[in-house]
Amino acid sequence: MKLFPLHLVPNDTSIDFMRLRWVSIAVAVILAVVALGAIAFKGFNFALDFTGGTVVELRFQAPPDVDGVRSRLEAAGYGSAQVQTFGTGSDLLVRLQPREDAGTAAAASEASNRTAQDVVRLASTEGNAATVMRSEFVGPQVGKELAMNGLYTLLCVVAGFLIYIAMRFEWKFAVAAILTTLHDVLICAGFFALTGREFDLTILAGLLSVMGFSINDTIVVFDRVRENFRSLRVEPVEVLNRSVNQTLSRTIITSFVAFLTVLALYLYGGGSLEGMAISQMIGIVIGTISSIFVACPLLTIGFMKVTKQDLMPKAKDVEALARRP
Amino acid sequence: MLEFPRWKYALILLVMLASTLYALPNLYPQDPSVQITANRGFAIDAALRGRVDAALKDAGVQSKAIDAEADSMLVRLPSLEAQTAANDALRTALGEDYVVALSLASTVPDWLGWFGARPMVQGLDLQGGVHFVLQVDQKVALDKRIESYLEDARVILRDKRIRYTAVERRADNGVVVTLAEGEDVAAAQKALATALSARGSANALPGAGLSYQTSGNQIVIGLPQAELDQIAGEAIEQNLTTLRNRVAEVLGKASEPVIQRQGNDRVVVQLPGVQDTAEAKRLIGATATLEFRAVVEGNAADAVASGRIPPEAKVYQLREGRGPVLLNKRVLASGDEMVNARVGVDNNGLPAVDVTLNNVAGQRMFDYTSANVGKLMSVVYIERVPTVSMVDGKEVRSVRVREEALAPTRIAGVFGKNFQTTGLEKSEAENLARLLRAGSLAAPMDFVEERVVGPSLGAENVARGTKAVVYSFIFALAFFLIYYRMFGLITCIALLLNLVMVVAVMSLFGATMTLPGFAGLALTIGMSVDANVLINERIREELRAGVPPQASIATGYDKASGTIFDSNMTALLAGVFLYAFGTGPLQGFAVTMVIGILTSVFTAVTVSRGIATLIYGGRRKLKSLPI
Numbered sequence: 001m002k003l004f005p006l007h008l009v010p011n012d013t014s015i016d017f018m019r020l021r022w023v024s025i026a027v028a029v030i031l032a033v034v035a036l037g038a039i040a041f042k043g044f045n046f047a048l049d050f051t052g053g054t055v056v057e058l059r060f061q062a063p064p065d066v067d068g069v070r071s072r073l074e075a076a077g078y079g080s081a082q083v084q085t086f087g088t089g090s091d092l093l094v095r096l097q098p099r100e101d102a103g104t105a106a107a108a109s110e111a112s113n114r115t116a117q118d119v120v121r122l123a124s125t126e127g128n129a130a131t132v133m134r135s136e137f138v139g140p141q142v143g144k145e146l147a148m149n150g151l152y153t154l155l156c157v158v159a160g161f162l163i164y165i166a167m168r169f170e171w172k173f174a175v176a177a178i179l180t181t182l183h184d185v186l187i188c189a190g191f192f193a194l195t196g197r198e199f200d201l202t203i204l205a206g207l208l209s210v211m212g213f214s215i216n217d218t219i220v221v222f223d224r225v226r227e228n229f230r231s232l233r234v235e236p237v238e239v240l241n242r243s244v245n246q247t248l249s250r251t252i253i254t255s256f257v258a259f260l261t262v263l264a265l266y267l268y269g270g271g272s273l274e275g276m277a278i279s280q281m282i283g284i285v286i287g288t289i290s291s292i293f294v295a296c297p298l299l300t301i302g303f304m305k306v307t308k309q310d311l312m313p314k315a316k317d318v319e320a321l322a323r324r325p
Numbered sequence: 326m327l328e329f330p331r332w333k334y335a336l337i338l339l340v341m342l343a344s345t346l347y348a349l350p351n352l353y354p355q356d357p358s359v360q361i362t363a364n365r366g367f368a369i370d371a372a373l374r375g376r377v378d379a380a381l382k383d384a385g386v387q388s389k390a391i392d393a394e395a396d397s398m399l400v401r402l403p404s405l406e407a408q409t410a411a412n413d414a415l416r417t418a419l420g421e422d423y424v425v426a427l428s429l430a431s432t433v434p435d436w437l438g439w440f441g442a443r444p445m446v447q448g449l450d451l452q453g454g455v456h457f458v459l460q461v462d463q464k465v466a467l468d469k470r471i472e473s474y475l476e477d478a479r480v481i482l483r484d485k486r487i488r489y490t491a492v493e494r495r496a497d498n499g500v501v502v503t504l505a506e507g508e509d510v511a512a513a514q515k516a517l518a519t520a521l522s523a524r525g526s527a528n529a530l531p532g533a534g535l536s537y538q539t540s541g542n543q544i545v546i547g548l549p550q551a552e553l554d555q556i557a558g559e560a561i562e563q564n565l566t567t568l569r570n571r572v573a574e575v576l577g578k579a580s581e582p583v584i585q586r587q588g589n590d591r592v593v594v595q596l597p598g599v600q601d602t603a604e605a606k607r608l609i610g611a612t613a614t615l616e617f618r619a620v621v622e623g624n625a626a627d628a629v630a631s632g633r634i635p636p637e638a639k640v641y642q643l644r645e646g647r648g649p650v651l652l653n654k655r656v657l658a659s660g661d662e663m664v665n666a667r668v669g670v671d672n673n674g675l676p677a678v679d680v681t682l683n684n685v686a687g688q689r690m691f692d693y694t695s696a697n698v699g700k701l702m703s704v705v706y707i708e709r710v711p712t713v714s715m716v717d718g719k720e721v722r723s724v725r726v727r728e729e730a731l732a733p734t735r736i737a738g739v740f741g742k743n744f745q746t747t748g749l750e751k752s753e754a755e756n757l758a759r760l761l762r763a764g765s766l767a768a769p770m771d772f773v774e775e776r777v778v779g780p781s782l783g784a785e786n787v788a789r790g791t792k793a794v795v796y797s798f799i800f801a802l803a804f805f806l807i808y809y810r811m812f813g814l815i816t817c818i819a820l821l822l823n824l825v826m827v828v829a830v831m832s833l834f835g836a837t838m839t840l841p842g843f844a845g846l847a848l849t850i851g852m853s854v855d856a857n858v859l860i861n862e863r864i865r866e867e868l869r870a871g872v873p874p875q876a877s878i879a880t881g882y883d884k885a886s887g888t889i890f891d892s893n894m895t896a897l898l899a900g901v902f903l904y905a906f907g908t909g910p911l912q913g914f915a916v917t918m919v920i921g922i923l924t925s926v927f928t929a930v931t932v933s934r935g936i937a938t939l940i941y942g943g944r945r946k947l948k949s950l951p952i
Contacts, residue, residue, distance in 0.1 A: 006808050138775075153907065156906070202914075261848070273841070276841065
């Protein structure tokens with residue numbers, strides 16, 4: 001066997017993905033339900049971007065005693081303080097929820113100013129002083145707005161995708177692509193709910209880029225489906241199967257490389273980009289799997305079933321054909 | 326079959342050169358530095374240089390270079406620690422005479438600047454600094470304005486000897502005037518309309534948009550939404566101006582503070598390099614006011630020199646070091662009595678500043694001007710900045726008061742609460758109106774968001790972000806070189822150009838780079854790979870189908886183009902919406918992603934095809950392709 005050209009996926013695969021369609025859809029539905037359940041019952045561990053509150057990132061000269069810091073903060077009346085290590089061992093992240101008695105925003109802000117100083121003072125010990133690397137305070141109102149904006153972005157992106165794909169392809173494709181993409185985002189989000197990882201703005205951005213990536217994968221497959229429907233004279237299921245097989249190599253290579261780049265982000269990007277990188281890594285894996293196993297099977301079920309007529313040249317294309325010699 | 330027009334080669338070459346040129350400034354690191362600007366009356370000269378050298382020497386700080394410019398001096402330092410030390414030392418040594426502020430100095434050579442090339446703007450998460458979002462309490466501004474309308478209406482009716490039983494504010498911000506029995510409602514309405522709305526010639530005066538309705542013995546003065554919006558808009562603009570003045574005063578212009586309006590009632594303040602939140606907050610909370618005073622005649626310079634100052638006068642310094650001036654101790658009107666000041670036009674259509682006072686001050690002004698036509702008047706600008714200094718290890722809070730007089734203007738005629746200052750250039754008029762308005766915050770502001778990033782964290786973020794992007798690039802390159810061999814190399818060149826192009830476009834348009842922006846850059850690599858994979862896989866497919874190599878390349882590119890367009894379009898949509906709804910760092914992510922997608926289509930489809938054609942287009946006996 002020749003070494004070159006190299007292949008991650010052998011040429012001319014003819015795996016019968018469609019035969020597995022009920023299994024794969026069932027798995028997808030189960031995953032989605034689990035994710036939904038996690039979101040509904042466990043909820044997200046929203047970061048201060050959305051809840052409001054104060055975060056102080058501290059750097060110590062030597063790795064600090066986390067429990068000691070926590071108990072000292074507790075003793076000083078910061079009972080709700082969450083203390084966790086961040087990045088390297090000598091960095092700590094202290095999160096404080098906004099106090100109920102904060103009253104006006106000005107008072108809350110003044111309080112946050114004091115708390116940042118308090119936290120440094122309490123966290124420092126003799127010989128292991130802490131310095132503030134970063135401190136953030138977000139008012140509750142702003143947090144609510146950021147959350148709403150995130151929701152709007154999500155809705156707009158979904159609507160935009162629907163319109164675009166419906167325009168370029170056909171509404172059945174649009175619905176299938178959106179369902180697949182939402183499924184991917186849902187599972188990603190479910191992961192964050194399930195593990196209780198902090199959900200902040202960068203993760204939201206990560207989820208949105210997952211949408212972009214996942215729909216991209218699906219579109220490449222659908223593009224091939226459209227092409228094959230027009231040129232092949234076989235059953236729709238066979239067309240779908242061949243399309244998935246033909247694009248399989250591309251799908252896997254692209255995802256593999258994209259995964260590598262995001263892996264670099266995860267490995268070297270530091271604590272603040274970690275969440276984003278994780279959301280993208282999961283998104284890429286799920287997006288790839290779903291574009292192979294879920295997107296096309298959706299086009300064979302019930303009202304979503306595509307036929308050759310759906311994709312045959314429409315009236316204006318017929319005119320264009322007629323004009324040809 | 327495998328052809329590529331010459332003009333496209335020229336285009337590619339041009340884009341390559343331009344991208345390299347505009348991306349280049351980002352390679353030059355910025356020097357941590359300390360900027361010294363002179364307060365009025367002090368100069369940037371050799372003497373200052375001596376003081377700076379001595380102060381640095383005392384503190385044991387070694388500077389890299391000290392550049393003196395026309396109005397500032399820049400001390401470049403080798404490290405962030407040295408910067409902090411130098412800043413502290415210089416602040417103590419130079420005191421109040423000079424403004425000392427941290428900044429990052431560019432090391433980009435001049436010749437790059439000739440082409441307009443400059444490095445990307447770094448977000449606060451990369452530079453370090455404070456980010457505030459303040460909420461403007463619009464209700465206070467509105468209350469102030471409506472109070473003035475109420476007051477005005479009462480005075481007008483009194484002047485016209487029209488009896489009224491009540492002048493009240495309504496819940497919807499309108500004003501209801503209830504006249505006494507038997508008064509002529511129509512006449513009263515006319516009087517109010519003339520006095521409130523049609524003042525002077527300038528149509529932009531406050532009150533122009535008021536509506537009047539009569540019912541029974543009541544006149545309802547309505548404030549239409551446009552008027553309310555204008556009041557709110559003016560309040561926020563005034564606060565912005567005030568903040569800009571203060572920040573420029575304390576930090577100097579070098580640190581490039583960002584003070585922007587966000588939405589209808591928010592102000593974003595970003596102060597790069599500032600670490601002390603408490604100090605920044607005091608700066609923002611500083612108050613300023615102004616006073617209208619009559620000029621006392623006589624030669625001020627002589628009076629100051631001889632010490633013979635008229636008993637009713639006080640010496641003030643004119644703004645911009647234009648010497649002393651004698652002003653009357655009696656205040657004609659003060660800042661809190663001023664309702665508004667804005668740029669308008671005089672009777673000759675020349676720029677002027679329209680000032681509106683409240684009634685009490687208007688009456689005083691009327692009395693004074695009636696007797697003093699042709700004399701000079703000036704405005705004194707007073708600023709109180711709370712300062713904190715450390716004395717014996719304790720915080721000592723004090724207020725620094727700065728007073729300066731604006732150039733005197735001549736009283737051309739008798740006026741009351743509305744008057745114009747004429748004889749100004751357009752820029753002068755804008756300046757004066759701004760200064761007058763900047764007297765005080767139109768409405769109080771609350772801090773609703775606050776983010777502080779330490780400078781060392783900023784530097785760390787840059788290092789991490791760069792490292793992540795470099796590695797994601799290396800991972801992709803390594804894979805492509807092994808997997809597609811020659812075409813992998815072509816892809817790599819296209820990817821590299823793509824990266825350079827993104828950086829160049831961002832630098833050229835002054836887009837802000839943030840930490841998530843680096844993630845966007847890494848993701849761009851991941852996504853632009855897609856287009857190249859699609860093309861290469863298509864070419865392989867064609868080859869497998871038995872198509873000759875050159876035709877395979879051509880059809881591969883043609884067939885893949887449609888798919889590339891579709892798949893990138895959707896990713897673009899996601900990026901655009903993220904930019905539209907996102908804030909701060911997230912917008913940085915969206916910007917890099919959107920630019921990256923656009924440039925990747927060009928590099929993947931056009932550039933890589935150009936290179937492939939260059940290599941394989943001319944070979945007649947091509948049997949196989951290294952793909």
